[in-house]
Amino acid sequence: xxxxxxxxxxxxxxxxxxxxxxEGTPLRVKVEEGKIILEVDDLWERLRRRGRRLRVxxxxxxxxxxxxxxxxxxxxxxL
Numbered sequence: 001x002x003x004x005x006x007x008x009x010x011x012x013x014x015x016x017x018x019x020x021x022x023e024g025t026p027l028r029v030k031v032e033e034g035k036i037i038l039e040v041d042d043l044w045e046r047l048r049r050r051g052r053r054l055r056v057x058x059x060x061x062x063x064x065x066x067x068x069x070x071x072x073x074x075x076x077x078x079l
Contacts, residue, residue, distance in 0.1 A: 003009055011021065019040070021027075026041040
């Protein structure tokens with residue numbers, strides 16, 4: 001393998017197929033001990049991790065949703 005113009009590296013077809021990589025698959029790049037490491041970047045897992053750190057008051061969220069619903073209904077009924 002070689003680094004091509006603009007830093008492009010083409011992974012061999014067998015490697016892509018064995019890992020299920022397709023065009024557009026998001027990858028994360030790390031450098032550890034002089035080695036380049038590519039990992040599939042699981043965007044859903046990243047969102048789940050971020051969501052666990054959120055502190056949400058469910059009662060307040062439900063109240064806000066109810067208020068938004070009421071506003072919408074009043075607006076629709078007024079048409």
